[in-house]
Amino acid sequence: MQQCGIRIYNSHSHIRTRGSFMTSTSGFTGSFLRRPARRVALTAAALLLASVVGACGSGDGSAGDDSTLTVGFRYGFASFDPLANPAFTADFLLPVYDTLIVRKGQDEFEPGLATGWDYDPAALTMTLTLRTGVEFSDGTPFDAEAVKANFERGMAEKAGPWTSVFATFDRVEVADDSQVVVHLKEPLPSIVSDLAFIPGMMVSPEALQDTDALKNEPVGSGPWVLDSDKVRPGDTYPFVRNDGYWDPDAEVVDTYVMKVIADRTAAGNALRAKQVDLIGSDGLQAVQLEKEGFPIGSTGSMVYVVDIADRAGEVVPALGDVRVRRAIGLALDRQALLDAVFGGYGSPSSTIFPEGSIGYSAEVDEGVTYDLELAKSLMREAGYEKGFTVKIFVMSTNENIAAAVAGSLAEIGIELEITPVPDAGTFAATVADKQSPILIVASGLRSPWEIHTAFGGATGRYNPFGITADGVDAAAEEVMALADPTGAEAAAGYGDLMEELILTNAFIQPIFTVYTPVAMQDGVDPELETQAQTLPDPRTTTKG
Incomplete structure (x- = not known):
């Protein structure tokens, strides 16, 4: 695999050094170069941001004075x-x-x-x-x-x-x-x-x-x-x-300003014009901004998931058939989707959790792969060879991902009619009202139990129809009974839970993990930890 230049900040030495590495979360390899010391810390799960090494540009300067920090955010x-x-x-x-x-x-x-x-x-x-x-x-x-x-x-x-x-x-x-x-x-x-x-x-x-x-x-x-x-x-x-x-001591600036800039091009231009000090970005944009000399960091990662919410076929009867749900997972060419949407900067995965971590399942890793012919065969077996149509709602920021997924599912006859919504509140309302039988969401959840709670639990926020399964419930009960939630038994138990959710019942289909980069003006100094939010914590983001 071709290696790319990586700008990275080490949480122990705070110095970007030269060498090659592999993250524990993705299996992606790259190289990184030396950079002057800064107070930017990343934990192992968030250390990687793929980018192309470019010449230094004019990324210095800041928006406003040192007492005001202005950040651009994508979501409504x-x-x-x-x-x-x-x-x-x-x-x-x-x-x-x-x-x-x-x-x-x-x-x-x-x-x-x-x-x-x-x-x-x-x-x-x-x-x-x-x-x-x-x-x-x-x-x-x-x-x-x-x-x-x-x-x-x-x-x-x-x-x-x-x-x-x-x-x-x-x-x-x-x-x-x-x-x-x-x-x-x-x-x-x-x-x-x-x-x-x-x-x-x-x-x-x-x-x-x-x-x-x-x-x-x-x-x-x-x-x-x-x-x-x-x-x-x-x-x-x-x-x-x-x-x-x-x-x-946590009030590191007098004024903190958040600006909603949903359009990535507009956000990049605002950074260039010094109208903002920092923006949430994506892999493709971060490559270009680094070429121009802007420092790049990462707050962690997001897992993108196709969630079959209508698991009993209440709105779309076909989705109540596990063969159809499995076909959806098999029809997703995860690497091609990652390349198309994020330029390959992330890790295609059907497992959510990487090998060697709690929540990894080898059965899922081997059983949910791209196999278009098997997907078509399952659709024929289930009686849906001619396909069907599903009307879905997505956040406007995920519309391009939904369009790419729709292209994959069209190969097996499933047509997605996509309606974007502008903000999180509107999207949450459509989910709660069961208006979207299939959900395409980005999740920053960090543990397999949180994934189960959100997607697999009967009251999960991404399980609006409240449908679960005996195998899911049994695996969850085994995990809850463990005295040590971090030991070998827990690793096996959580692996079984993910297998029930992803493979056996095919309730959810992870697509890929992408890193959540931030681009900033020189002089902006965030302490970047693995976290659930997109932007650095304002309590630890200084400017000067």
Whole structure:
């Protein structure tokens, strides 16, 4: 395979050195060159960003002064209510909301609003010890009652991106002002990861009294507050310093501005014109921007998945036949799709998790390959040789991926009629309303349990029809019963769970993993960790 030049930042030495390497997450090989030291850290899962080595250009300079950081973001946005947001719009929430736990790397976690956490031996009770002396931006104290209010609100939600997490909560008990106890109906292996993300974002209990107002007026305990008077909905969201923030060292800039720039060409031009300091990018664009001299980093990776949501054939009867669902997976030429959409910068995979990691399944790796003739044979066997039509909704940012998938499925007679929607809220509504029998989504979920919860669980946010299978449920129960969620038994158990989801029942069909690059002006210095959001954490992104 031809090697490409890679710009990369090492999390230990902070120096880009010369040599060849292979990431543990993709099997992609490349080379990288020496660069002056910077404070940019990547964990192993996010170390790779493929790019072509070009001559240095005029990427220096910044947008505005050093007290303002302006970033461009691809996705539309509808609400500051955390529970209304899917994973890929978490970036809008980070400036104003703290999480109970903080993710630092693939599987590393640190205290946030919770300073400690532990479980009972059966993993059915989690006790959180809370940080004291913290207030929400409206002056309401953060305490155990506030956590209980947030959790109970999540438990009461009937639909939404995070109902599957809170469905596992049985009750929440306030032990004292700084300690809260979560009683679970069954073990939740992903609970620490969940509380380090949107389900762990704490909203002022006063603001929870008016969730309609919360859509436009967020009230959290984070480093910044929304400057509502200067918001241009769908375009610009400025955040100003929260003077009462409990950790002033995290307020690395006075003003943080998020601009929605859905068009990649427009985003690149905004960076060139120094209208923004940093943009979320993609592999093809990052190649060109690096040639022009802009520093490139990566916040992690996204897995793109074809999710057959209508698994019982409620809307499209053909999708209730496992042979048809398997045919869909076999008709996807993953390498060709990756080349067409992202210029090959990523890793084609039917397994989600790479060999050697928890969640990898050799059976899936060998059993879900590109085999167009077998796919056509399964369609004939199922009685759908002439094909059928499926109307689907996709995020506008995923429209090109959906079009490429549609081209592949047309080879076996399946026609996708694609309707793009502009923002995450609209897309989530179409999912919840069962308007899209097939979903094409980008997932930043990091663990096999999170994948199961989102796609395989009966209340999963990408399982709107609520269809699961005995084999999926049995594999999940075996995993929950494990004493050690990281050992050899867990690796085998999670592998079995992925096999049930992808191969046996063919509920989901992973396409490829792509890296999530960011391009920036010289002088912008983010600390890049493997994380679920697209942009670097504003708390650790300096400018000067």
